[in-house]
Amino acid sequence: MFRSSMILLWAVICGTAPGAFVQNAAAPAMQAESRPPLAPASPLFFRHDWTVTPKQHPVTQADLANQALELRLYGGKQILTASQGAASMAGGAPPHVWTGLCEQPCAAALRDRRNFVDLSGLGKIRWDVKVSGPHRIHPIIKLADGTWLLGDHDDSNQLDFHPSEFTLAESRWIKLDIDKVYTRGNWLDRSAVDLTKVDEVGFTDLMPGSGHGDGGSMDMGWIEVYGKPVPRMDH
Secondary structure (H helix, E strand, O other), rough: HHHHHHHHHHHHHHHHHHHHHHHHHHHHHHHHHHHHOOOOOOOOOEEOEEEEOOOOOOHHHHHHHHOOOEEEEEEOOOEEEEEHHHHHHOOOOOOOOOOOOOOOOOEEEHHHOOOOEOOOOOOOOOOOOOOEEOOEEEEEEEEEEOOOEOOOOOOOOOOOEEEEEEEEHOOOOOEEHHHHOOOEEEEEEEHHHOOOEEEEEEEEEEOOOOOOOOEEEEEEEEEEEEEEEOOOOOO
């Protein structure tokens, strides 16, 4: 009896194992087919660098290495270029701007003269930044309809400049009063924010500066924006 039971059990295992093996092997392939395809990587839309300056001064359009871009300043506007003396260059600091003398929150943004930019999908920003005190650098964008938004991504490197990058479609956004540089209302649903036609891209820390030292300011080096160009109708 025992021998007959073992033979029957072995027959069942042999009869069902191949099917189970085939089913298990097919599962990963079915799961792979069900995944949505990855969005294509966004091309570099622009890179912005500040020009090297021997003396600290209020930043102007002339301080942009890429003159295909327009510089827009908002709020306090007392944003200064950082002096690039021998000690600073030897320490590896990139040419950058500094907000320590902003008596009220200030912001800066860049606008391509010929194109809006589509930052949907894998549109992203890379920048090289540093802060002091409790300041945090946030991205800001102006949509084609004039709406200003601030993203919840923030960077707070305090000891040195460090590059970082982030995808804008993953960010939450809140409306921004660009004249006073503070936020309004509630966080918006991601689905309600149309990133397909962005007019300006910039940054703010939403706080006044406190001068030199550790009290609080932000330093912004180079910026790269990745997205698809959307021609402006007036060009």
